[in-house]
Amino acid sequence: MDQSVFLPQGDFGQIFERLREAGYRVVGPAEQEGALTYDVLESADDIPVGLVDRQAPGHYRLEQQNHRRRFDWVGTAQGLKPWLFVAEQPLWVAREVEGGLRFEEVRETPVPTAVIGVRACDLAALALQDRHFLDGDYPDPHYRARRESLLLVAVNCHRSADTCFCVSTGDGPEVTFGADLVLDELDQGYLVKAGSERGAELLARLPGRPVRGWHKRRAKALRKQARTQQRALPSRDLRGPLYAARDDMRHWQPVAERCLTCGNCAAVCPTCFCHRVDEESPLDGSLSRAVRRWDTCFNDEHSYLVGHVVRKSAEHKYRQWLTHKLAIWHDQYDRSGCTGCGRCITWCPVGIDIVEEAERLCREVGES
Amino acid sequence: MAQASIAVHKLTSCSGCQSVFLNLGDDLLVLNELVEISHFIEAGLNNFDAEVDIAFVEGSITTPDDEARILKVRERSRFVVAIGACACSGGVQALRNVKDSVGWAGAVYADTEYLDSLAESRPVAQLVKVDLELWGCPISGRQLIATVRALLQGVPPVLPTEKVCQECKRAGNVCVLVTKAAPCLGPVTRAGCGALCPSFGAPCYTCFGASEQPNCDSLGERLVGLGIPQRQVAERFVSISSGLEPYQKAWARWRIPAKQLDS
Amino acid sequence: MNDPWTPYSARVVERVVETPDVVTLSLRFTDPEVQQQYRFACGQFNMLYLFGLGEVPISIMDYQDGCLQHTIRAVGRVSRKLVALEPGAMIGLRGPYGNSWPLEAARGRDLVFITAGLGCAPVIAAIRRAIAERDAYRRLIIMQGVKHSEDLLWQAQYDRWREVPDCEVLLAASEEAKVPFAWSLGMVTTLIDKARFDPLNSTVMMCGPEPMMRASIRALENNGVAMDNCYFSLERNMQCALGLCGHCQMGSPFICKNGPIFRVSDVRDWFLLEGY
Numbered sequence: 001m002d003q004s005v006f007l008p009q010g011d012f013g014q015i016f017e018r019l020r021e022a023g024y025r026v027v028g029p030a031e032q033e034g035a036l037t038y039d040v041l042e043s044a045d046d047i048p049v050g051l052v053d054r055q056a057p058g059h060y061r062l063e064q065q066n067h068r069r070r071f072d073w074v075g076t077a078q079g080l081k082p083w084l085f086v087a088e089q090p091l092w093v094a095r096e097v098e099g100g101l102r103f104e105e106v107r108e109t110p111v112p113t114a115v116i117g118v119r120a121c122d123l124a125a126l127a128l129q130d131r132h133f134l135d136g137d138y139p140d141p142h143y144r145a146r147r148e149s150l151l152l153v154a155v156n157c158h159r160s161a162d163t164c165f166c167v168s169t170g171d172g173p174e175v176t177f178g179a180d181l182v183l184d185e186l187d188q189g190y191l192v193k194a195g196s197e198r199g200a201e202l203l204a205r206l207p208g209r210p211v212r213g214w215h216k217r218r219a220k221a222l223r224k225q226a227r228t229q230q231r232a233l234p235s236r237d238l239r240g241p242l243y244a245a246r247d248d249m250r251h252w253q254p255v256a257e258r259c260l261t262c263g264n265c266a267a268v269c270p271t272c273f274c275h276r277v278d279e280e281s282p283l284d285g286s287l288s289r290a291v292r293r294w295d296t297c298f299n300d301e302h303s304y305l306v307g308h309v310v311r312k313s314a315e316h317k318y319r320q321w322l323t324h325k326l327a328i329w330h331d332q333y334d335r336s337g338c339t340g341c342g343r344c345i346t347w348c349p350v351g352i353d354i355v356e357e358a359e360r361l362c363r364e365v366g367e368s
Numbered sequence: 369m370a371q372a373s374i375a376v377h378k379l380t381s382c383s384g385c386q387s388v389f390l391n392l393g394d395d396l397l398v399l400n401e402l403v404e405i406s407h408f409i410e411a412g413l414n415n416f417d418a419e420v421d422i423a424f425v426e427g428s429i430t431t432p433d434d435e436a437r438i439l440k441v442r443e444r445s446r447f448v449v450a451i452g453a454c455a456c457s458g459g460v461q462a463l464r465n466v467k468d469s470v471g472w473a474g475a476v477y478a479d480t481e482y483l484d485s486l487a488e489s490r491p492v493a494q495l496v497k498v499d500l501e502l503w504g505c506p507i508s509g510r511q512l513i514a515t516v517r518a519l520l521q522g523v524p525p526v527l528p529t530e531k532v533c534q535e536c537k538r539a540g541n542v543c544v545l546v547t548k549a550a551p552c553l554g555p556v557t558r559a560g561c562g563a564l565c566p567s568f569g570a571p572c573y574t575c576f577g578a579s580e581q582p583n584c585d586s587l588g589e590r591l592v593g594l595g596i597p598q599r600q601v602a603e604r605f606v607s608i609s610s611g612l613e614p615y616q617k618a619w620a621r622w623r624i625p626a627k628q629l630d631s
Numbered sequence: 632m633n634d635p636w637t638p639y640s641a642r643v644v645e646r647v648v649e650t651p652d653v654v655t656l657s658l659r660f661t662d663p664e665v666q667q668q669y670r671f672a673c674g675q676f677n678m679l680y681l682f683g684l685g686e687v688p689i690s691i692m693d694y695q696d697g698c699l700q701h702t703i704r705a706v707g708r709v710s711r712k713l714v715a716l717e718p719g720a721m722i723g724l725r726g727p728y729g730n731s732w733p734l735e736a737a738r739g740r741d742l743v744f745i746t747a748g749l750g751c752a753p754v755i756a757a758i759r760r761a762i763a764e765r766d767a768y769r770r771l772i773i774m775q776g777v778k779h780s781e782d783l784l785w786q787a788q789y790d791r792w793r794e795v796p797d798c799e800v801l802l803a804a805s806e807e808a809k810v811p812f813a814w815s816l817g818m819v820t821t822l823i824d825k826a827r828f829d830p831l832n833s834t835v836m837m838c839g840p841e842p843m844m845r846a847s848i849r850a851l852e853n854n855g856v857a858m859d860n861c862y863f864s865l866e867r868n869m870q871c872a873l874g875l876c877g878h879c880q881m882g883s884p885f886i887c888k889n890g891p892i893f894r895v896s897d898v899r900d901w902f903l904l905e906g907y
Contacts, residue, residue: 033569034547037540058590060547077542087538092637094682100640100661100721101682105633137888138635138873247904260583262555263530267537274877277870278526279685283398283513285520288683290636292876294538299530300580302878304868306706314581316906324880331883349533349545349555350590521683523708 003200005208006215008189009068013044015116015153015181015192018205024114024151027083029070035060035077038115047116055161055342058351071117071185074161075341079122079270080115084146085129091142091277091290108142114151118179120172121164121341123154125270127178131333132273151198154179158222160229163342165355168232171339174223184219191219231355233326234362236336241362242327249315251364255357256314258350263296265344265352266321271329271337274302297321326358371520372421375407377441379427379434380461380489384506385452386410386426392509402520419444422519424502428454430461430489442496447519450492451512453505457577458611460505462489466610466619491611500524505575505608508560528559529580532572536563544571549594551604556582556614577609584618598622635873638680638723639665643716644698649784652705653749654714657698658724666697672731673756674864674892677701678872680723684709688869688887690753691727699724702752702784728872729891732757733862737834740860741769743826745847747776747819750839751784753864753891757836762795771798772826776819776843778806801826819843823850830855836892837863845903848895858896865891865902882907 007014019026028047030039036053053073054061065072090106133143157164157173166172175182180199184191192208194200234241245251266272276295281288295302297320303310311317329337338354345353376386390411392399405411406418416437423445429435442448453459464472465488473480492498502511511527518525528534532554536543544550544566552571554563560576584605591601602622605615633639645657658679660666671691679701680686687709692700705711716722734757742761744754761768773792777783783802793800801822803815810816815825819839835851837844844863851861867879867886874888882901884890901907 033542033544035542037542058546078540082540087540092634094638094680094723096682096721100642101638101680101723103633103637103640103723105637133875136874138875140873140875141634141636258583258586260531260533260555260587261581262533264533264537264543264555267534273875275871276876276878277686279683280514281517281683283392283395283402283517285517285683290685292871294534295876295878296534297877299534301528301530302868305866310867311906313906314583319906328880328883332885347543347546349543349552350586517683521712523684523712526708 003203004193004211005203006189006211007192007206007208011207014206016044018202019114024112026114028116034062036073037077053161055163055346057345057353058348060346069185071155074157074159078268080126081270084143087294089142089292091292094288110146110149112149116153118152118154119157120175121166121339122270123178124171124339128271152179153181155183156223157226160226162230163345164229165231165233166340167227167229169338169340170236173226186218191215233355233358237330238358239327239330241365242323244365245361251361252315252319255318258352259314259318260350261298261314261317263298264347266296267294268343268347270341370404371402373404373406374422375418375420377423377425380430381427381454383410388506388509388512395513422447424449424451425455425492426451428458428461428489429495431485438492438495447499449500449502450498451502451507453608455492456501456503457609458489458491460608462611464489503558503576504560511560530559531555531579532557532559532563535559536566539563539567541566544569551591551596555587556584573607574609578612578614582614584614588618588622599624638725641722641724643718643720646718655700655702657700659698671727673760674731674753675727675729677724677726681709681712684712688872692752693756704749728887732836732892734760738767741828741833743772743828743833743835745774745819745837747839747843751775753838754836770828772828774801774819774822776803780804780807780811780814820846820850835861858899861895862892863895865893
């Protein structure tokens with residue numbers, strides 16, 4: 001399936017058109033309150049050009065640059081999570097009827113959605129969410145419906161943000177799986193590669209030109225450039241040091257002093273899957289609705305157990321989050337729950353850095 | 369047939385929380401069918417002495433009259449629900465508690481002879497037993513509906529104590545603290561508003577009071593570190609819910625002492 | 632079939648008041664077809680739903696006369712309302728979820744049940760099955776601890792079990808000045824030292840408050856029982872019961888899908904640690 005074409009810069013809109021013809025609504029990068037997020041786009045012109053993101057712990061700024069590239073940015077505020085595992089999902093509705101309760105499942109038919117601009121770390125995260133929501137004894141019908149209507153146009157990163165560490169988790173910066181189309185963006189145009197049969201069909205309908213050797217060489221050099229990352233997790237499997245640090249709360253105090261237990265890290269994490277189920281009724285009580293909402297292990301309610309909160313302190317909560325993400329995931333899903341996107345670093349209001357914390361814990365455990 | 373009787377009382381307040389009842393739209397009509405509204409002056413029902421199942425009390429205890437009224441309300445109500453920042457924490461008028469209120473009054477009014485207020489603005493729970501607190505400035509209509517619904521079923525409502533950040537992220541907002549260095553107090557504020565201000569790009573200023581586990585020290589340090597003047601950071605914490613201990617501590621930590629200001 | 636999130640309509644057939652705050656409800660699905668397809672194993676739990684209030688996980692006490700029996704204590708927002716339900720009341724029900732007590736694997740061994748408070752409910756069915764197949768096991772030891780002797784549920788049942796051949800029933804009350812005849816004073820753990828069972832050839836099944844189970848683990852270890860042969864039923868804030876919502880994780884296991892019953896040695900480290 002190694003089919004590639006070169007699509008000149010001016011023909012980029014053709015991808016858009018083909019997707020619309022195939023019945024997809026197109027989602028891509030859009031500016032919102034000073035950051036890039038994924039939003040529904042009306043045309044290819046909606047994609048901002050020349051924007052790059054500057055990220056640091058607790059810091060995100062967009063910078064307008066003097067070029068016409070559309071995908072020179074690295075990270076959106078959220079990955080694919082809000083499009084699949086949506087923040088608020090009605091589950092079912094109950095009504096009191098003659099002879100019992102009547103339960104009606106909530107069934108939506110999701111609009112077929114194509115997302116343009118997806119990065120390797122987010123595809124890796126998607127695979128992990130697939131694993132969680134689809135591979136168990138009770139596949140989630142709501143996630144599945146959205147997942148099945150999704151088409152992905154990925155982009156290889158040609159730069160890294162200061163918060164990126166996907167090289168160390170093995171998830172990027174190059175797209176190796178999970179996308180229908182993969183783009184490498186050059187100043188002159190796009191190297192477009194099919195990653196699936198659907199992608200190949202799409203590609204066949206693009207006014208692509210033959211790929212030249214210099215296209216490939218240039219793209220390769222840019223991909224290599226993105227591999228230069230400042231941050232790296234100490235190892236892909238941190239079960240050893242993190243389980244060793246688990247029992248001694250002194251390891252968790254320094255971070256607990258800073259941690260706001262606000263759960264922003266979990267909310268932007270593309271693999272965090274926790275949710276709670278709320279019950280809601282209109283005032284007249286004519287029906288009752290079960291709604292699931294994103295939840296986080298930083299909330300007291302998350303570990304509430306008849307009369308007490310199991311994980312009460314910030315030490316307990318941060319330990320739960322970090323240990324789960326970097327260690328327990330290996331036991332549950334055979335790999336770390338972190339794909340190196342760095343969102344938890346950028347979007348932590350006080351700039352707590354997961355890599356720094358992991359390094360500190362490894363160091364402290366190694367010293368003791 | 370009405371399932372319960374209710375009263376909506378007002379102490380020292382702006383009447384904004386009472387207005388939430390009136391702004392319920394169609395649900396106001398539903399409410400009127402579900403319960404007997406015995407007393408609600410803003411809606412034209414004046415029967416202060418009525419005994420009721422549920423009394424919603426707006427406002428703080430700021431005058432001797434408030435003190436007398438709340439004792440009567442408690443006596444005549446099975447269930448007292450404090451509504452809004454004033455009733456739950458003393459409200460914006462609790463700022464008087466941290467400053468020289470007599471001096472202020474003198475500076476504002478030509479003649480203070482007819483003012484009759486207490487030294488402090490206090491939440492309702494400091495005087496009488498409060499069965500439930502509905503936070504907000506003003507309270508949320510959604511939470512009000514959920515509360516009435518739950519009380520009619522004989523259970524306490526489920527009200528969040530999590531941070532505004534949670535609602536903010538669910539709403540799909542971008543964090544204004546991170547992208548604009550805005551002094552957002554969402555990380556130490558109770559959810560309930562649906563992250564209203566951040567949804568319009570503005571930082572949160574604690575309408576729903578302190579969340580569970582508010583780490584004001586860390587957040588305050590961060591805001592100061594972002595270059596926001598210390599005094600602004602201090603004042604940010606004591607606007608709407610200044611009566612709350614975690615916010616007062618933060619204010620005390622970052623306010624510039626008066627001496628320093630004079631020099 | 633409903634999707635995995637959606638409950639089925641069920642009806643309260645009988646309500647038995649066990650103590651002032653504990654009630655046993657017998658439930659039957661409204662739809663006979665759903666009822667017919669329902670199977671459960673000892674130790675599993677159901678999600679019970681009250682209209683307008685929400686769902687709670689409740690262990691299945693037993694299945695008798697075509698009814699699911701749940702013994703419920705009024706402790707929370709939903710359970711307080713559940714215990715007040717009268718026959719005819721409509722509720723929602725989905726399940727069963729989780730794994731079951733290892734009765735098969737324990738054949739030929741001593742069976743030791745250690746429970747406290749309402750922790751006895753999830754093992755009642757297992758004890759009944761064991762007694763129904765009395766010959767399959769060696770000694771049966773049933774230990775139950777309560778605060779006050781009058782808190783003991785199903786006194787008559789415990790008395791009947793004393794009559795079962797080679798079955799030892801030991802009861803303890805922890806907050807009573809003077810305990811009745813044949814009772815011990817103290818926590819259920821004090822019974823472990825008194826009970827006669829072969830520590831090398833026993834299977835232990837425990838359920839109760841976590842401090843009680845921690846103390847029991849220590850007492851069993853002191854008596855030379857390997858944790859490989861001990862099982863307990865755990866509880867966390869289960870909201871979906873499907874292994875999806877994440878609330879019931881205790882370290883690596885999801886209590887709802889990997890449990891609620893665990894071999895102690897598999898989760899010992901997580902269990903003994905505060906804040907997991």
